[in-house]
Every structure is written in structure tokens, then in C-alpha cells.
Amino acid sequence: MALEAAKADTARRLDEALERIQALETSTCWRLTAPIRTVKRVLFGLRTPASPEALADMSGHPDKGAPPTPVIVALTPASAENTPSVALAFAGREGGDSAQDASKPSSLADESPIHHKAKSESHVVLPSDFDADLTGDVTSSNKLSLKETYQGWVDHWKNAVPEDHDVAMEMAVGGYFDAMGPVQAALVKKFGLGEDGYLIDVGCGSGRLAKPLSKIHTGRYFGFDLVPELVAHAKKISARPDWKFGVIDHIAIPEEDRAADVVCFFSVLTHLLHEQSYWYLEEAQRILKPGGRIVFSFLELDQPPHWPIFEATLKDAKNGGDQPLNVFVDRLGILTWAKHLGMQVASIHDPLEHVVQEGALGQSICVLQKV
Secondary structure, eight states: OHHHHHHHHHHHHHHHHHHHHHHHHHHOOOOOOTTHHHHTTSTTSOOOOSSHHHHHHTTSOTTTOOOEEEEEEEEEOOOSSSOOEEEEEEEEOTTOOTTOOOOOOOOOTTOOOOOOOOOOOOSOOOOTTOOSOTTOOOTTOGGGOHHHHHHHHHHHHHHHSTTOHHHHHHHTTTSOHHHHHHHHHHHHHHTTOOTTOOEEEETOTTTTTHHHHTTTOOSOEEEEESOHHHHHHHHHHHTOTTSEEEEOSSSOOOSOTTOEEEEEESSSGGGSOHHHHHHHHHHHHHHEEEEEEEEEEEOOTTSGGGHHHHHHHHHHHHTTOOOOOOOOOOHHHHHHHHHHHTEEEEEEEOTTOOSBTTBOOSSEEEEEEEO
16 A cells, blocks of 8 residues: 555656646746856856846756756655655757847746655765865866866956956856856855954955955955965955955965854865865864854755756766866765754755845855854
């Protein structure tokens, strides 16, 4: 009887998934913009501005920029050990044109995926002699040498747009600079950064967050990154002589204990191994004041907008590409991290959720609070 009930429940869930897919196919149109094809090759392989149109486009094919079709990519039947699950992803339609303009799409912000239990796993096997020095040579994959990889990525964009250094610096951290920066600034404000609060921006890049935040935040700020050119650009465009910027070459937050109100990691832990991410979270916990918060973005395999990122990462690996590493983590893994850090999970948000009026981030968001 239990087996029959499980089979029936699995069939019901599959029917619901098919209905959802059909609804998406018939009700959603997609607007593609000219820079999409280029921008999708940056960092994650996919990047989106804050608008619903471009957030919807996030699920397009990373090469053709074709309008996506939602499809079922995995179905796990129920058993005594697990619940039935359906995973959804998006595949490009044939004949898509990246320059084509369609009618305005309906937002996918309310189209929550069918979630399933997922085991936390790292998608990289470490060599036996690997250490966490960000400058070290790793013969098995240069993607694990973060400073080398990101310096190479910055050099790539400098060569791609030699006539405009500012554009090269913006593209080196993912593009859509002026669209995503205000979203990040609004998020750190919403999640605990007061007017006179102290924010530490780990992986500040070329100032995508620092630029808009400099106009609305009177308190302290410390941003640092691996590549000197990125940090110099962030310092220049923020135009805040009272703010601090720095260059690092190892996992650490150079600040005293219990000093900061908020520590943020936007598009940082998405490129680190789980051990490195946890190490950084330990550092953030150390330098936070009691009640202070960590805000970080992350990638999830069971979020439809993130599956194409995994596919693009896989393709890059198969082709011997040099794009920075992309790493995924599930929510159960985050809960485990929080438990061992002695921190509380204040909230977790889906990638297309409009947590702030400035728009959705495109990555999932987690907020941890120090007790």
C-alpha cells in the first residue's frame, strides 16, 4: 500500500510539473537585448540586469541566446529514503535570434520551482597537495588558483575592449554594472547596514556595489579583492577618501574582532570551494559585532535559473576553457554551516525574488546573523 501511494504521489507531482511547464511555454515571451550574447560569457557564463525581462532571459542558452523552453531534466520516484522530486531546467529553442524583440514577458518571480531534497556536494576533486593559498599553482586545474584565474580574466577584457578601460573593468566582474549595483546596495541596507554602520565588502571587484553605496551610505566601508586593477577602479569610482580599499592574496579578512556590522559576499562564494567558503564565513563571524550579519549570494542546482550556469560551466570544462570556477551549494549545506559557525539563518531568498524594489539579484541570497 505504501509503495502504491508513493507511486501515485510521484505521478501527481509529475502532472503538476508538466502543467507548470505548459503554462510557462504558452504564457511567457522573452525579450533579448544586444549585449546578452557577450555578457553570458562572463564569470558565471550568465549574467542578468535587474529588470524582469533580462532576469527571465537568464535561463537562455549560453551560446545562442535563444529563448528558453522549460523541460524536465530529472525525476526521482519516491522511496522509503527520499521524497519524490522533479527538477526543472531550461533549454534553448531552435531558431532563436538574440536581436529579436518580443512582447514583454510575464515575471517568473512567482513561478517557484518544484523543490527536492539535495545532498550537499562539492563539484571539484582536490589534488592531495592542494592548499588554500589563492596564489598557488595547481597543475590539475588553473581554476583553483583564484588570483591567476581572475587576473587572466581581467586581462581578457582589457584586450577585448582596449579602447575603454572602464568598460573592461565592468565586464570583468560580470557586466550590467549600473543595473546590479543598486540591487546589492539596497540588499545590504535592508539586511542590517545602518546609516553609520561598518560594511566589509569581500570581493569588491571593480566597485559595482561601492559606486551606488557611496551615494547613500555615510558610514565606514572596507572593500578588497585579488586583482589590483579592479580595486583601483573601485576606489576611483566610489570617490570616497574616507573609505578603505585593499588587495589580498589569501583567505582572510584583515580586520579586528567584533568590528563590523555587515559583511557581504556578492558573487564570491559562488567561485570558491566549499572549504574556502566556510573558511571565509569563519572570518566574517570573527570580525562581526554581536547581532551583525553576513549577506552572501549563492548558486543552487535545483533553481531553474541556475541550471544553465552549471551547463555552461560543464561545457567550459570539457573545452578546456579558462572561465572562473562556479560552485553550487544547497540550503541544507548552508544550514549545516550556520550550525557549526554558531550563527542563525535569518533568511534565504530565491534568485528571482524581488527582495528590494530595485530588482532581483539573479542569485540566491542568504543572511546569517551572529548571536
